[in-house]
Amino acid sequence: MAEQRVQWFKFASPPNFYDLAGRLAPWFGGLAAILFVVGLYIGFILAPPDYQQGNSYRIMFIHVPTAWMSMFLYVLMAVYAAIGLIWRVKTAEVMAKAIAPTGAMFAFLCLWSGALWGKPTWGTYWVWDARLTSQLILLFLYLGYMALHAAIEDRQRAANASAILALAGVVNVPIIYFSVVWWNTLHQGASITVTSAPTMETVMFVALLVMTFACWMYAIAVVLWRARLELLERERRAAWVLERTGEKA
Amino acid sequence: MNGLATALITLLRRDLILALRRRQDALVVLGFFVVVVSLFPLGVGPDPQLLRSMAPGVLWVSALLATMLSLERLFSDDFRDGSLEQILLSPQPLSLLVGSKILAHWLITGLPLVLISPLLGMQLGLDGTEILILMTALLLGTPILSLVGAIGAALTLGLRGGGVLISLLILPLYVPALVLGAGAVDAVMYGSSAQAHLSLMAALLILTLLLAPWAIAAALRIMLD
Numbered sequence: 001m002a003e004q005r006v007q008w009f010k011f012a013s014p015p016n017f018y019d020l021a022g023r024l025a026p027w028f029g030g031l032a033a034i035l036f037v038v039g040l041y042i043g044f045i046l047a048p049p050d051y052q053q054g055n056s057y058r059i060m061f062i063h064v065p066t067a068w069m070s071m072f073l074y075v076l077m078a079v080y081a082a083i084g085l086i087w088r089v090k091t092a093e094v095m096a097k098a099i100a101p102t103g104a105m106f107a108f109l110c111l112w113s114g115a116l117w118g119k120p121t122w123g124t125y126w127v128w129d130a131r132l133t134s135q136l137i138l139l140f141l142y143l144g145y146m147a148l149h150a151a152i153e154d155r156q157r158a159a160n161a162s163a164i165l166a167l168a169g170v171v172n173v174p175i176i177y178f179s180v181v182w183w184n185t186l187h188q189g190a191s192i193t194v195t196s197a198p199t200m201e202t203v204m205f206v207a208l209l210v211m212t213f214a215c216w217m218y219a220i221a222v223v224l225w226r227a228r229l230e231l232l233e234r235e236r237r238a239a240w241v242l243e244r245t246g247e248k249a
Numbered sequence: 250m251n252g253l254a255t256a257l258i259t260l261l262r263r264d265l266i267l268a269l270r271r272r273q274d275a276l277v278v279l280g281f282f283v284v285v286v287s288l289f290p291l292g293v294g295p296d297p298q299l300l301r302s303m304a305p306g307v308l309w310v311s312a313l314l315a316t317m318l319s320l321e322r323l324f325s326d327d328f329r330d331g332s333l334e335q336i337l338l339s340p341q342p343l344s345l346l347v348g349s350k351i352l353a354h355w356l357i358t359g360l361p362l363v364l365i366s367p368l369l370g371m372q373l374g375l376d377g378t379e380i381l382i383l384m385t386a387l388l389l390g391t392p393i394l395s396l397v398g399a400i401g402a403a404l405t406l407g408l409r410g411g412g413v414l415i416s417l418l419i420l421p422l423y424v425p426a427l428v429l430g431a432g433a434v435d436a437v438m439y440g441s442s443a444q445a446h447l448s449l450m451a452a453l454l455i456l457t458l459l460l461a462p463w464a465i466a467a468a469l470r471i472m473l474d
Contacts, residue, residue: 140421147417151408160471161404165418168400168464172422175453179425183432 014231015240017091021224028221035214043207059117060204065212066110067131069219070138071173073103077145078170081163091227093159094234096166097149098227102219104142110135130184134177141169155234256341257349264353267326274322275357282315282362286369297374304373305383305434309427312362312387316394317419319358321412323350323402324469337473344462347469351395351462359391379434382443386433389450393426396461403468425453 010016043061050057077099084093114132115125126132145162152158235241268275289307290300327333336346366387370380401419405411433446 137421137424140417144418144421147414148404151405151410151414157471157474160474161468164400164464164468164471165404168397168422171460172425175425176421179428183428 012089012091014090014235014238015244018228018231018240018244021228025221025224025228028217028224032214032217032221035210035217039207039210039214042203042210047203047207048201053121056117056120059113061207061211063110063113063117064208065215066106066113067135068212069215070103070107070110070135070142073099073106073219074138074141074166074173075170077103078166081159081166085160085163085167090234091231093163094227094230095223096163097159098223098230099219100142100146100149101226102222104139104146106215106219107135107139107142111139128184130177130181133184134180137176137180138173141173145169253341253345256339257345260336260346260349261353264350265356268353268357274319275361278315278319278358279361279365281318282311283365283369285311285314287372290373301374302438304370304375304379305431305438307373308366308369308383308387308434309390309431312366312391313394313420313423313427315362316358316391316398317416319354320398320402320415320419321405323354323399324406325402325411328406328473333469334473337469343466343469347399347465348462351392351399351465354399355392355395359395362391363387375434375438379437382437382447383434385447386430386443386450389447389454390426390430393450393454393457394423396457396465397422397426399465400461400468403465403472406469406472426450429453 011020039061044058047058049055077096080092080096080099083089084096111132114135118127119125145165148165149158149162152161232241232245286307289303293299293303324333327336337343339346363384366383367380370383375383398415398419400422401415404418405414408414429446429450433443433450436443436446
């Protein structure tokens with residue numbers, strides 16, 4: 001127990017984190033690439049067409065993992081932001097900032113693939129469906145977080161201020177979700193459900209699972225790499241940075 | 250305790266006096282609200298049925314935008330003349346002092362919106378009960394707008410282009426209030442009861458009252474650090 005604790009603290013220190021992230025990120029990246037290829041192969045070639053939607057349902061293999069990722073990353077970002085705010089852990093602050101663009105990208109991809117999926121199934125690119133709308137608001141929350149981070153010049157202050165925003169956002173996300181669901185059922189009957197087939201075939205499920213893991217690995221790789229660069233920039237005058245960049249030059 | 254009460258009342262009175270001396274600030278917000286609502290019929294056409302069905306949404310979105318407009322000044326004047334630092338240095342709990350400032354802000358900008366809303370509701374063709382529900386919903390909702398908006402105002406304190414940034418930060422967080430507020434009026438319009446919406450709005454107000462002052466105080470401390 002004591003050993004584990006020591007290790008956690010060890011990797012919270014910027015130089016150790018920098019080295020570890022540098023070593024881990026390529027592995028996660030490679031794993032993501034392999035899983036994407038495997039997942040897309042299963043999803044696009046092995047899985048049979050849906051009896052109702054034909055081939056268009058295959059967008060699900062992009063759409064659903066990105067939706068999950070965008071929501072989960074927001075919570076993760078808020079957790080890191082809270083750790084940074086409460087215990088003043090610099091690495092956590094950097095991680096929170098590094099997660100935001102990836103989360104926003106997933107939210108955007110989810111909306112885009114949802115629109116492309118909506119055209120053949122619902123006959124329109126955009127429906128004011130509860131899930132679509134709350135996903136759109138999630139994208140706005142990500143954008144607000146990044147805009148606030150970018151607007152404040154002092155890095156420490158930027159990290160703390162956006163941490164407050166992330167926490168305010170994460171308290172609000174469930175409330176927003178339920179209010180939007182309620183709004184939706186009030187204005188129009190819940191006629192559209194995203195799941196078309198009541199039960200999923202095993203192949204489809206496997207493809208979905210593999211794609212989700214691929215997205216995870218991609219997110220970890222990119223976030224670690226971005227956090228690494230952010231640390232370098234933040235600590236550019238620290239001895240450990242000069243040591244490491246000096247070696248390369 | 251006595252010292253705290255004195256501090257809160259003093260701060261409230263000071264903000265109200267300042268607002269009275271500069272009436273145009275509050276009146277501009279009210280004017281904005283009226284003008285925006287009055288522009289909608291010109292944009293969508295004079296069809297009374299259409300206007301009536303759009304009225305709850307139009308009134309609520311306009312109230313949201315009017316509140317946004319007033320937020321930038323919530324802390325910035327005090328920040329510029331240094332009195333915000335004095336407030337931060339005071340021995341009283343900052344979250345309560347901030348609550349006092351927000352109460353003043355609501356009395357100056359939120360309450361007038363509630364009071365003028367029946368007129369605008371009639372303009373858009375709402376009838377008696379609907380207007381009553383609209384006012385109740387606004388009465389419960391505008392404090393939420395002030396409280397949540399104050400978080401954004403504190404976080405953008407002293408930033409260039411803070412006013413535009415506030416809207417990006419805060420408008421997504423206004424969604425629940427908008428949905429419940431407009432939904433309450435919609436509910437009576439379609440013949441059902443608005444009680445569920447109003448109860449949830451009140452619950453949201455209580456939750457916001459509990460959490461927002463803490464977040465605002467933390468944000469102010471960060472931005473004035």
